[in-house]
Amino acid sequence: MKKTFLTAFLAVAAICSIQAQHVNFEEYDLDNGLHVILHEDKTSPVVITSVMYHVGAKNETPGRSGFAHFFEHLLFEGTENIGRGKWFEIVSSHGGTNNANTTDDRTYYYEIFPSNNVEIGLWMESERMLHPIINQIGVDTQNEVVKEEKRLRVDNQPYGNLLKAVKENLFKKHPYRWTTIGEMEDLDAATLDEFKAFNKKFYEPNNAVLVVAGDLDKAKVKKMIKDYFGDIPAGPKVVQPDIKEDPITKQIDAKWYDPNIQLPMVVHAYRTPSMKDHDAYVLDMISTILSDGKSSRLYKKLVDEEKIAMEVAAINLSQEDYGSYITLALPLNNTPLETLTKEIDEEIVKLQTDLISEREYEKLQNIYKNKFVTANSTIEGIANSLANYYTFYGDTNLINKELDIYKNITREEIRDVAKKYLNPNQRLRLEYLPKSDQ
Structure with a gap:
């Protein structure tokens, strides 16, 4: 009781x-x-x-x-x-x-x-x-x-x-x-x-x-x-860039060499829609499912259970014109980068195929409620949020409405958005390597 x-x-x-x-x-x-x-x-x-x-x-x-x-x-x-x-x-x-x-x-x-x-x-x-x-x-x-x-x-x-x-x-x-x-x-x-x-x-x-x-x-x-x-004169109207990228239809393979590292990293980056697009909110939630905390799917599988990665992350980098959805992993015990790609892809396929559990969905909602409270817990945070919502969305009151957007995202949307954007033929696969490997 x-x-x-x-x-x-x-x-x-x-x-x-x-x-x-x-x-x-x-x-x-x-x-x-x-x-x-x-x-x-x-x-x-x-x-x-x-x-x-x-x-x-x-x-x-x-x-x-x-x-x-x-x-x-x-x-x-x-x-x-x-x-x-x-x-x-x-x-x-x-x-x-x-x-x-x-x-x-x-x-x-x-x-x-x-x-x-x-x-x-x-x-x-x-x-x-x-x-x-x-x-x-x-x-x-x-x-x-x-x-x-x-x-x-x-x-x-x-x-x-x-x-x-x-x-x-x-x-x-x-x-x-x-x-x-x-x-x-x-x-x-x-x-x-x-x-x-x-x-x-x-x-x-x-x-x-x-x-x-x-x-x-x-x-x-x-x-x-x-x-x-009041007396500062206005300038000419600023016209923001309107430049469209061609869709990615085949995996882009690339390498980058860094003299400051000892361990390689594998990176997968997907070009996604503007942060003003509803799907950008869903991608936020997908990144949370995959790598927010030690109980997240990628961390639990690659770091805790299989012990093939030292670190793993999924990041939804939302911007005004396009977003970049990025997953990355540092290998452990000389795990090949190809193996990390395979394991990460398997977890994404699960999201694209099966609905997340009710329990996982409830946990996700609680995380976003907490993020909302934290973001608006200081005067500095509130001021920054107000400026951002007006500048990018033209809707300052999103500061009071955005949590409802996350609350109304369904498990079906999470599955469908993962299936829409996070596919191998729509991405960059980058091997970020020590300079000595060149």
């Missing part, structure tokens, strides 16, 4: 927790096209000011890769009213923190301040948008910073070029074929005028969303936003 009561209590508590995660927000546009989203939360006396620009590596041109990531760094250099090298000093002296990140599809800047310093964050982001100083000194400085980052995080890291190896083979036409960090020779070859033109084209109010979230007074913040952002 006690056990039954406790189980019921925990179930009710979980439901209440999920319902309490409903995110209230207000959104509107300024005359210059800047989209504004406000989320009030008085839980703690902090506020985040963030700006997401709809520009990433896919907006670059061949021979000029790395521009978006470069600007992630360059736009901290200074503005007409913020001296060179003073950005981080201003933030820290007002009790704040800040950061930025870039993907193939967008660039995101944010500051977190005590709530009484929200105006500092708004002023700084408006300065970044309106008055950035882009000169040769800043370009040369950040060029060296980016080169060092690439050396540390990519070139000298074991398996650091794995994503590059996948992208170059999986995409032939689309800009997803190069990495976000880009190639250093492209940045070296770029002129100052090219950097200025890139800034003028993409870092404009009508290509951005401003999110202010946390302990805020909406009326006061709205006035600040109008004062700091």
Whole structure:
């Protein structure tokens, strides 16, 4: 009886927790096209000011890769009213923190301040948008910073070029074929005028969303936003790339050699639809079934039971135009890579043929409920989610609806989507090998 009561209590508590995660927000546009989203939360006396620009590596041109990531760094250099090298000093002296990140599809800047310093964050982001100083000194400085980052995080890291190896083979036409960090020779070859033109084209109010979230007074913040952002002129409308890849109808076999590794890796990558496609949600669930945790199918079979793999993973890399569904494995005990391919394929065929069990389905639903709660458990997480849903889906309220999408995915859909996309004739099979094997 006690056990039954406790189980019921925990179930009710979980439901209440999920319902309490409903995110209230207000959104509107300024005359210059800047989209504004406000989320009030008085839980703690902090506020985040963030700006997401709809520009990433896919907006670059061949021979000029790395521009978006470069600007992630360059736009901290200074503005007409913020001296060179003073950005981080201003933030820290007002009790704040800040950061930025870039993907193939967008660039995101944010500051977190005590709530009484929200105006500092708004002023700084408006300065970044309106008055950035882009000169040769800043370009040369950040060029060296980016080169060092690439050396540390990519070139000298074991398996650091794995994503590059996948992208170059999986995409032939689309800009997803190069990495976000880009190639250093492209940045070296770029002129100052090219950097200025890139800034003028993409870092404009009508290509951005401003999110202010946390302990805020909406009326006061709205006035600040109008004062700091309202007079920034709009730029020309940004037209996002619309480049289609030819379907993959025969397995692509490729090899990549890395001087920083001792163990080979086998990688299978399937080109999948945009993250806005319903099937992308189903592919998320398939990756969870295959490799999320030690009880997942691939880990349990290849690592625990058969002991033929040291590591195994299935990753659904969802992006705005296309997704990449990737499985990979590191062999154990000199297991041939062909054997790992065979064993992974067998597990995928099971998904394509048989419905997952009711118990596995229930576990899957619980995992996604937990992910939803975790993603929206902080002001930073909520702000990022709000910006993403508006930028990519045009529906900010997906922050409150997306969990229902996962909840309504059926076992039949999981089977059918696996059968639709995860077939050997639709993939890249990459052997990522030690340089010594070449």
